[in-house]
Every structure is written in C-alpha cells, then in structure tokens.
Amino acid sequence: MSRVSQAEAQANRKRVVEAASRLFREKGVPNVSVADVMQSVGLTQGGFYKQFASKSALVDEAAAKAFADMLDQLTAMDDDHADHDAARSALIESYLSPEARDNPDTSCPAAGFAGDFAREPERRDVYAAGVRDMAGWIAPGDTGLAALSTLVGALLLARATAGSPLSEDILRAARKAASRLTD
Template sequence: MPRVSRKQADLNREIIVEAATRLFRERGLHGISVVDVMAAAGLTHGGFYGHFESKEALAREASERAFKQVGTRWRERAAAGEDKASSRRALIEPYLSAHSRDNPGDSCPVVAFAGDMCHESAESGLREPFMDGLNRLLDSFSQLMESSDPGENRQQALVQYSMMVGALTLARATRGEALSDEILETVCRYLTAAKPDAPSPV
C-alpha cells in the first residue's frame, strides 16, 4: 500500500481533530471511542495511532480547539456591539438560544466538559486546557462589564456566566418540555435587562 504524503497526513490529522472536537462536545470527553472518532472522520481505525499517542492526547487537543473556536466567536460578536451592553447581548442571546441547546457539537465547551472535569484528578492532562479555556472566556466576559472596579467586573462575569452555563445545561436536560424554552427565555431576559441585580454579599 503506498505511503500517505505528508500533505495528506496533515489533512487527515486536521479532519480527525475537527471531528473529535464536535463529538466530544456532543457526548463528553469520555463518551466516545477512537472508533467513533475515526468513523466520524471517514478514516480507518488503524490510522489513529499514527497521529496521536492516545485518546486522551486527542481529547486534550480537541478541548483546546473547542475553547479557541468559542473564544474567537465571542470576540467577533462582542466587537459588533456599539457598547458594552449590546456586546453582552450579542454573546448572551445566541448562547441561551434553542439553536445552542439543540446543537451541542458547536456550542459551549464548558457545558460539554464540566461534568467530566468533576471526575478528573488534579493531575489529569485534561484539566489544564479546560481551566485555561474557562479562564480566558471569563476574562473576555469581564471586559464587557461596566464597573470601574475590575474586581466587581470579575464577580459579575462569574455570576452571569455561571447562570448561562446552568441555564443551558438545564435546558438540554429538559429538552422537549415547555420548561426548556422557559429556562432559556427567562434567564436570557434577566441577563440582558438594562442592569441585572447585583449578587447579594455572602
């Protein structure tokens, strides 16, 4: 059998990572097998280890890519806003939409991977890309808050993003029920109000 050219090998690797990025977001970091990934990529199972040492190595790269894709999307949407309030709406409304709920393979990696992270050890190679990606998203969101105090902006970003993640998770868990749409619509309306209530001190 003829050897695959370097150009084709690089293309195959890109196809594998892209397929894995979507599948891991749909099913979680431990919800798919190497066979699943290669089938989605349209390649044979035997070629996997020519590109990656293990499924965890692929999961790490796919996680990094998922966060990078969402970070780029957030920056583009925020840049289209006329002010910080409209930039926040440009992030929140698509996030808390039926499309986002129904298309997890192209949606928030925090929602997709947080459950898996609850069971990963502190030494897990999967935690680093998750924490890096989450912190970058929070930093981006903090910049869209309107306080002159960076600490207050960070607090507001934590509260609002946690609400977004929780709402999207619950909406997926109740998909097909009226409650699912109600959750998305109510939380979206609350967060895009002129001034959502500040969190009460604990």
C-alpha cells in the same frame, strides 16, 4: 499502500480534532470511541496512534480547539457590534437559545465538556483555561465568572429538560439574570 504527505497528515489531524470536538460535546467523551471519531472522518483507527498518544491527548486537544474557536467567535461578535456591551448581549441571546440547547455538538465547550472534565481532575487545565478566557471576555473578575456560570448552568438545565415548557422557561429566566449581572 501509499504514504500520506506531511500536509495530508496535518489536514487529517485537523479533521480528527474537529470531529472529536463535535462528537465529544454531543455524546460525551465516554460515549465516543477512537473508532467512532476516525470513522466520522473516513480514516482507519490504526492511523489514530500515528497522530495522537492516546484518547486523553485527543480530548485535551479537542477541548482546546473548541475553546479557541469559541474565543474566535467572541472576538467576531465584538467586531460585529458597536461596543462590547452589545456583543455581550448578543452572546447571551444566542447562548441561551433553543438552537444552542438543541445542538450541543457546535455549542459552547464550557457546557459541552463540563461533565467530562469534572470526572477527570488530573486533566482540568485545558478546561479551566478555556473557562477563564470566556469569563474574562464576558466581564472582568467575579462578574464574568458569575455570568458564565449562569449561562453554562442554564444551558445544561435547558438541555436536560428539553421538550418540556420548563426548558424554555429556564432559557428565558437565565437570559434576564445574565443580562442583569452584566449591566
């Protein structure tokens, strides 16, 4: 059996973290095993413990990666729009869309990891930092926190009621409310 190079090991680690981030947001941390993550990238479970101390360490890294990716997307929105207000409006529209509701694996980590980190108080630092950064991008202070809370809460409610007319009503009403908060 041949050993993998350091570059291959780093590439494998990156693939594992990205896959874990998607799977954890889609199915929830308790519903995804280390074996599930490793199988999704075509690696053996034995290789996991050469890269990560524990599943908890992977959860933290996957959440941090998801929040970093989200902040990259937000920065790109600023680059793609005439001003921050236009970028923020675009975020609200895309965040509270049927596509975001129906694809939790690629959607916002604040919504995707909320339940998992709520049940793990000793591990909330990564999540809290990501939420703080996202809210700060939206608007300073309480306005950003209120707007993000509206977005995340509405997305979770829309997912829980998906398939019913109420889900669309939640998305529509929250788009209006979040826009008013940030005007």
